[in-house]
Amino acid sequence: xxxxxxxxxxxxLGLFVGYFAFVDFTKLEMESAMLASWVGALxxxxxxxxxxxxxxxxxxxxxxxxxxxxxxxxKQEAALDFARYRDxxxxxxxxxxxxxxxxxxxxxxxxxxxxxxxxxPMNTPRNDYSLYKYKLDVNDxxxxxxxxAYHWLKEHLNSIDSVQTASNQNAxxxxxxxxxxxxxxxxxxxxxxxxxxCTRHSKAGDIMISxxxxxxxxxxxxxxxxxxxxxxxINEFCGLEQPTLSGGFHSKKELGFKVYAEFCRPDAADFYSxxxxxxxxxxxxxxSHKLCELLDNQSTLDDFLxxxxxxxxxxxxxxxxxxxxxxxxxxxxxxxDQLHVLNPIDxxxxxxxxxxxxxxxxxxRLRS
Numbered sequence: 001x002x003x004x005x006x007x008x009x010x011x012x013l014g015l016f017v018g019y020f021a022f023v024d025f026t027k028l029e030m031e032s033a034m035l036a037s038w039v040g041a042l043x044x045x046x047x048x049x050x051x052x053x054x055x056x057x058x059x060x061x062x063x064x065x066x067x068x069x070x071x072x073x074x075k076q077e078a079a080l081d082f083a084r085y086r087d088x089x090x091x092x093x094x095x096x097x098x099x100x101x102x103x104x105x106x107x108x109x110x111x112x113x114x115x116x117x118x119x120x121p122m123n124t125p126r127n128d129y130s131l132y133k134y135k136l137d138v139n140d141x142x143x144x145x146x147x148x149a150y151h152w153l154k155e156h157l158n159s160i161d162s163v164q165t166a167s168n169q170n171a172x173x174x175x176x177x178x179x180x181x182x183x184x185x186x187x188x189x190x191x192x193x194x195x196x197x198c199t200r201h202s203k204a205g206d207i208m209i210s211x212x213x214x215x216x217x218x219x220x221x222x223x224x225x226x227x228x229x230x231x232x233x234i235n236e237f238c239g240l241e242q243p244t245l246s247g248g249f250h251s252k253k254e255l256g257f258k259v260y261a262e263f264c265r266p267d268a269a270d271f272y273s274x275x276x277x278x279x280x281x282x283x284x285x286x287x288s289h290k291l292c293e294l295l296d297n298q299s300t301l302d303d304f305l306x307x308x309x310x311x312x313x314x315x316x317x318x319x320x321x322x323x324x325x326x327x328x329x330x331x332x333x334x335x336x337d338q339l340h341v342l343n344p345i346d347x348x349x350x351x352x353x354x355x356x357x358x359x360x361x362x363x364x365r366l367r368s
Contacts, residue, residue, distance in 0.1 A: 081129030088123075088134050092116055095237055099230050106226040107196040115195040118145050119238060135239030149193040149231050150243060156186035156224055157245060163258055180262040184272075187214040187223050194234060196227070204277030204322035205256075207263050211273070215263075217256040217282055218309075218319055253306060257289045278328040279363050281318075285309065287358045288335065294351050301338050308334075332366050 096109050109115060117124060122133040133140075141147045163180060188209070191198065198212045205217040216222040232242055260282070263272040276282040285305070292302040308331065309318045321327035339359065344352045359367060 081132065084134070085123065085129060085132055089116065092237065095233060099233055103226045103230060104199065106198065106200050106223060107191065107230065108199050110195045110197040112195075115145075118195075119234070137240075141240075145193045146231075146235055146238065146240070149190050150245075152186045152190035152193065153224075153228065153231065154245065155182065156190070156221075159183055159186065160221070160249075160255065163255060180259060183259060184209045184214040184263065187227065188212070190224070190227050190231070194231060196230065198223070202275045204275050205282055206275045207259060208273050208275070209263075210271045215256075215259050217260045217274070217286075219252055220256045220259045253289070257286055260286055277322045278325045279332065279366060280361060281322060281328045281331070284332065284335070284358065284361045287354070287361045291351070291354045291358055294354055295342075301342065304338050305335070329366055332362050333368065336362070336368050 093112065096112055096115075100108050120133060120136075122131055136144075159180060159182060184207075198214075200206070200213045200223070202208060202211070202213060203216075205219075206213045207215045207217065214223055219225070235242055260274060262268075264274045274282060288301070288305050292305060295301060318327065318331055336359070339355055342351075342355065344355045347355070
């Protein structure tokens with residue numbers, strides 16, 4: 001617009017000057033030859049003025065075309081940026097769909113949109129698409145959900161290591177100061193960090209807080225074993241290297257009963273509970289485990305008990321039939337036969353007491 005005004009101004013100025021030059025010229029008394037020369041000169045001046053004005057107009061028109069071209073390119077870039085964002089969101093949704101397909105029995109994502117925004121905080125309508133970020137680096141992790149998730153995973157591994165160390169040192173049973181006291185919190189907080197909701201329907205051996213499963217007596221790290229690969233997959237999608245973590249090695253049997261003892265002891269908070277299975281089989285197994293610890297491998301009870309329960313080569317193992325009342329009842333009858341073989345009368349007092357605890361855990365209708 002500014003160039004156009006310059007063009008109009010130049011044209012008017014040229015006409016103004018030409019007009020007065022012509023008026024002054026007509027007042028002069030000149031010969032006809034001189035008059036023709038001046039008329040020719042005036043025409044040349046006017047032609048030059050018109051040519052200059054035309055150049056100015058063409059410059060203005062070119063500038064307008066450049067601006068339109070830049071605007072078009074800007075719109076094309078914005079469209080490409082939006083397409084990249086849209087593709088990223090679709091890939092994110094596909095990732096979560098795959099994870100839920102693999103682990104939906106245990107967890108589903110509670111709010112996908114909120115999770116995406118928390119993982120990629122730059123990708124919001126408040127920012128221009130050109131500022132969106134699709135790959136993170138270590139500098140982006142301060143206060144990030146992945147930082148929190150890995151913190152709880154490390155705490156979980158450390159708690160298992162602490163329990164194992166305590167077991168090797170013959171430390172006392174779990175208590176208020178036990179490293180297992182945060183076992184449930186580690187699982188719960190890691191899941192919350194990446195917007196996961198527990199969907200597991202309680203099964204025999206599950207240990208729960210407010211009816212939400214966080215462990216299983218036969219596989220104490222059951223829920224965390226699902227959370228880890230989910231966390232690693234999201235971490236990789238964000239373009240981050242997987243941190244090196246160590247520890248967490250344990251015996252399923254030893255750790256499982258310790259978790260059960262920690263959260264299902266008589267003085268445990270009311271919001272902790274366990275699915276004890278058919279005929280309270282879990283409590284029977286726990287009391288039998290305590291008896292085996294007292295016997296110190298002096299009998300075949302340990303082999304019978306946990307060979308039947310845990311053996312991967314035994315096709316009749318009890319773990320496959322925990323909800324089968326008939327199979328559980330048959331196991332308890334066999335267990336009582338093993339107790340009779342021990343001959344409690346010949347045992348120390350603490351072993352006799354524990355044998356009584358095992359029998360007390362067996363339902364009355366099944367006691368022989």
